[in-house]
Amino acid sequence: MTSDALPGRAASQSGLYLRRSGCPEGPVLVMLHGGLGNGDVWYGLESILAERWPGNWVVPDLPGHGRSTRLSHYSYGRMAAHVAQAVAEHVTPGTPVHVLGHSLGGAVALTLASGWFGIDVSTVCAIGTKPLWTDDELAMTAAAAAAPAPVFPTHDDAVRFVLAVAAMGDAVDPASPLCDRLVIGDGDQWETVTDPASLGVGAPDLPGLLAASRARKVLLAAGEHDPLCPPSDLLKTHSEATVLAGAGHYPHLQNPESVWPLLENLLLTA
Numbered sequence: 001m002t003s004d005a006l007p008g009r010a011a012s013q014s015g016l017y018l019r020r021s022g023c024p025e026g027p028v029l030v031m032l033h034g035g036l037g038n039g040d041v042w043y044g045l046e047s048i049l050a051e052r053w054p055g056n057w058v059v060p061d062l063p064g065h066g067r068s069t070r071l072s073h074y075s076y077g078r079m080a081a082h083v084a085q086a087v088a089e090h091v092t093p094g095t096p097v098h099v100l101g102h103s104l105g106g107a108v109a110l111t112l113a114s115g116w117f118g119i120d121v122s123t124v125c126a127i128g129t130k131p132l133w134t135d136d137e138l139a140m141t142a143a144a145a146a147a148p149a150p151v152f153p154t155h156d157d158a159v160r161f162v163l164a165v166a167a168m169g170d171a172v173d174p175a176s177p178l179c180d181r182l183v184i185g186d187g188d189q190w191e192t193v194t195d196p197a198s199l200g201v202g203a204p205d206l207p208g209l210l211a212a213s214r215a216r217k218v219l220l221a222a223g224e225h226d227p228l229c230p231p232s233d234l235l236k237t238h239s240e241a242t243v244l245a246g247a248g249h250y251p252h253l254q255n256p257e258s259v260w261p262l263l264e265n266l267l268l269t270a
Contacts, residue, residue, distance in 0.1 A: 014085035015069030018060035021046065026055025027096040027122070029263070030087055030112075032105030034128065034249075036166040036194045038066030040178050041102070044256035052260065054267070055095075060086050062105060064195035066181065074145075074198045076111045083108060084117035096122040098266045100259075102252065103128045103228070106220075107204035113215040123266040125219040127259070128229045128249050131237040133203035145200025149191045158183040158190035167228050171250035206237050217269040219262055223247030223254075 019039055022029075029049070031042045039059035049057055061068040063082050071078060091097060099121050101109030106126025111117075113124040152158040159179045163169040172178055184193050210218060221242040222229045231243045244251045244258050252259050 013089060014082045016060040016063065016082055016086040017067035018058055018086055018090075020056060020058050020090055022049065022053060022056030024056065026053075027098060027267070028055055028087075028091050029053060029057040030083070030097060030099045030109075031057060031059045032062060032083065032099065032101040032108050033065070034103030034105050034166065035199065036065070036162055036182065036192060037102075037168075038181060038193070040066075040181055041250070041253060043178075045252050045259055048256055048260055049263075053263070058087060058090055062108065062198075064198035066193060070195045070197075074195075074201050076107050076201055076204055077116075079108045079201075080111040080117050084112060084119045087119055098122055098263070099124045100263065100266075101126050101129070103130070103249070104201070107201075107206075107209070110204070110206070110209040110213060110218070113213040113218065114209065115214040116212075121215045123217040123219075123269050124213065124215045125221065125262050125266060127221045127244075127251065127262070128223065128226055129204065129206065129220070130229045130233070131206045132233045138203060141199045141202070145197050147196065149196050152185075152190045153188045155180075155183060155185065155190050158185065158192065162192055162194075167226075167249040168253070170248045171253040210238065217266060219265060221251075221262055223249060223251050 033039055033041050038061045042059055060083060063079050064070045099109040099112055106129030109124050109126055112119055113121040159174050162182045182193055183190055185191055220234055220238045221244055222231045222234045223244045224246055226249045228249050234241045247254055
């Protein structure tokens with residue numbers, strides 16, 4: 001990172017909280033986290049970007065997550081529209097935009113790549129974005145979205161719930177500072193920071209999003225041991241998907257270095 005690196009934190013007019021860093025010139029990388037998370041899950045990868053990415057990066061908290069505004073209704077399109085507005089505030093027209101998304105963020109990234117939201121996405125990579133959903137899975141997420149936010153008696157109970165539901169348990173120590181930003185409360189009233197209604201976005205139409213993409217390159221990837229997005233399911237949808245050896249649902253938390261070849265591949269297409 002150069003001495004004229006970009007400033008860190010801001011709230012955009014779209015209502016999204018975001019961080020921006022890197023060199024003022026060069027391509028922009030937008031990183032979109034998964035459900036129940038926030039932009040802080042990318043910190044490990046950002047250490048690598050500071051040494052290797054030839055431009056800057058923007059890391060928003062998605063609507064209803066972290067420090068961003070909650071919405072009255074959630075869909076991939078509405079989330080993409082808010083991200084597009086936030087990115088447009090911080091990106092000079094004509095600058096190459098690359099989008100890296102994880103899980104929910106991967107579906108939003110692919111939605112942005114359609115070009116329907118005013119952002120010209122050069123390349124896009126979605127990691128761990130679940131392509132196949134059962135009726136039971138859809139019913140379970142719809143019920144969770146419609147129910148009041150679960151309340152827990154202790155901070156640790158709330159953290160354990162988030163780590164379990166988000167399949168983050170094998171990648172994050174419950175004592176990690178990241179966990180303090182995933183829950184909120186005091187005394188015997190603790191709950192997730194994430195708006196539960198955001199869980200009701202349903203299954204993304206991955207084949208449709210791939211067909212609609214206007215990006216010059218689209219990469220899909222999944223961890224070898226991802227319980228939410230098994231590589232075998234992803235390969236049925238996209239035969240050229242990358243399998244990240246040894247990883248679970250959060251390769252960018254388990255081994256950020258394993259994600260860099262995907263980004264390097266995107267840069268080669270710019």
